[in-house]
Amino acid sequence: YKNVNFLNLTYLAVSASTERKALDGQNIYNACCTLRIDFSKLVNLNVKYNNDKSRDYTRPDLPSGDGQPALDPAIAAAFAKETSLLGLPVAAVPGALSPLAIPNAAAAAAAAAAGRVGMPGVSAGGNTVLLVSNLNEEMVTPQSLFTLFGVYGDVQRVKILYNKKDSALIQMADGNQSQLAMSHLNGQKMYGKIIRVTLSKHQTVQLPREGLDDQGLTKDFGNSPLHRFKKPGSKNFQNIFPPSATLHLSNIPPSVAEEDLRTLFANTGGTVKAFKFFQDHKMALLQMSTVEEAIQALIDLHNYNLGENHHLRVSFSKSTI
Numbered sequence: 001y002k003n004v005n006f007l008n009l010t011y012l013a014v015s016a017s018t019e020r021k022a023l024d025g026q027n028i029y030n031a032c033c034t035l036r037i038d039f040s041k042l043v044n045l046n047v048k049y050n051n052d053k054s055r056d057y058t059r060p061d062l063p064s065g066d067g068q069p070a071l072d073p074a075i076a077a078a079f080a081k082e083t084s085l086l087g088l089p090v091a092a093v094p095g096a097l098s099p100l101a102i103p104n105a106a107a108a109a110a111a112a113a114a115g116r117v118g119m120p121g122v123s124a125g126g127n128t129v130l131l132v133s134n135l136n137e138e139m140v141t142p143q144s145l146f147t148l149f150g151v152y153g154d155v156q157r158v159k160i161l162y163n164k165k166d167s168a169l170i171q172m173a174d175g176n177q178s179q180l181a182m183s184h185l186n187g188q189k190m191y192g193k194i195i196r197v198t199l200s201k202h203q204t205v206q207l208p209r210e211g212l213d214d215q216g217l218t219k220d221f222g223n224s225p226l227h228r229f230k231k232p233g234s235k236n237f238q239n240i241f242p243p244s245a246t247l248h249l250s251n252i253p254p255s256v257a258e259e260d261l262r263t264l265f266a267n268t269g270g271t272v273k274a275f276k277f278f279q280d281h282k283m284a285l286l287q288m289s290t291v292e293e294a295i296q297a298l299i300d301l302h303n304y305n306l307g308e309n310h311h312l313r314v315s316f317s318k319s320t321i
Contacts, residue, residue, distance in 0.1 A: 024038075025237075026240075048062065050062045128172045128174060128178050130170045130199060130200055131169060131198050131199070132169075132195055134193050135160075136166070140160065140168070140191060141216075142216070142217070142219035144191075144299045145158050147303075148299055150226065153172040153174070153176075153180060154230055155171070155224075156171045156173060157169075157170075157205035157207070159205045160218070161217075162214060170205070177229070180240065186198070190296075226302075243291050244318065246288075247287070248283070248316070248317040249312060249313070250282065250283045251312060251313045252283065252310065253308040254281065261275065265288065268293070270289055270297060271289040271293070272288060273289055274321035285319055
C-alpha cells in the first residue's frame with residue numbers, strides 16, 4: 001500500500017456497489033490510509049501487464065512487462081480458493097478466475113480479522129465480547145460505556161464486574177464491531193484513566209439471575225433505540241473514525257445558536273477551541289482542547305435533548321476547523 005493514489009478494480013455491477021459501501025471511508029491501518037472509493041467513468045479497464053502496478057485476474061497468461069514471468073495460473077487459482085475460504089463473495093465467471101478472487105481481497109479480510117480495517121459484514125473471528133480494564137470505578141457506568149463503545153457498534157449488554165469494578169464486559173452485535181471498538185478505544189483516556197480493551201474469553205455477557213440485585217452494574221441494551229448501525233446501509237457505517245478532539249454534531253434545531261452549543265459543551269468540563277456550523281445549521285463541527293475532553297463531551301451529550309423534539313447526535317470527526 002505504499003504511495004497508492006488510485007486503484008482501479010473491475011467488478012460485476014452488484015459486487016462493485018457492495019464493496020464500495022463496505023470499504024469507502026474505512027482505514028487500512030489504525031487511523032491512517034483512509035480509503036476513498038467511488039465509481040469510475042471508465043466503462044472497461046484494459047490491462048496489458050500482470051505486475052506490481054497492474055493485474056488482470058482473469059488473464060494469468062499476460063506478460064509482466066519487466067522480464068518477470070506472468071502469474072502462474074495455479075497460484076491465481078489458489079488465491080481464489082483462499083478468498084472463498086475467508087468468506088468473501090466469489091462471482092461466477094465461466095472459464096475464468098473471478099475478478100473478486102484477488103490477493104488484496106484476502107489481505108483485506110485478514111486485516112479485518114486483525115482489527116486493522118473495518119469491513120461491515122466480515123466477522124472478526126466471531127468474538128463479540130470485550131474486556132475493558134483500568135476504568136475509573138468511581139465514575140464509570142454501564143450507560144457511559146454504552147455511549148462510547150456505541151460509536152463503533154451496537155452494544156448489546158454491559159456488565160461492570162462486581163468484585164473488580166475497574167473492569168467491565170461489553171457485548172457488541174458482531175465480531176467486526178468488537179474489533180473496531182477495540183482498535184479505536186484501546187489506550188484512550190476515559191474519566192482520566194487510560195483504558196485497556198481486549199477480546200474476552202466469554203462468548204456472551206450473562207444477565208443477573210432474576211431477583212438478584214447487582215447494584216445496577218449490568219444492563220441489557222439489546223432493544224435500545226440509540227443503536228447507530230441497526231439500519232442496513234446506514235451512512236453511519238461510512239463515518240466511523242478514531243476518537244479526535246473534533247466532534248461532529250447533528251440534529252440541531254433552528255432555535256439553537258452557536259453560543260448555546262459552546263456553553264453546553266464547555267459545561268462538560270473542557271474548553272471549546274473552535275466551532276463551525278454547516279450551511280444549513282442542522283449540523284456543526286466543534287473542537288475541544290483534547291481528545292479526552294471530546295470523549296467526555298460525547299459521553300455526556302450524545303442524545304441530549306435540545307428541545308423541539310431534537311436529540312443531539314454526537315460523533316468523532318476526521319475534519320479539523
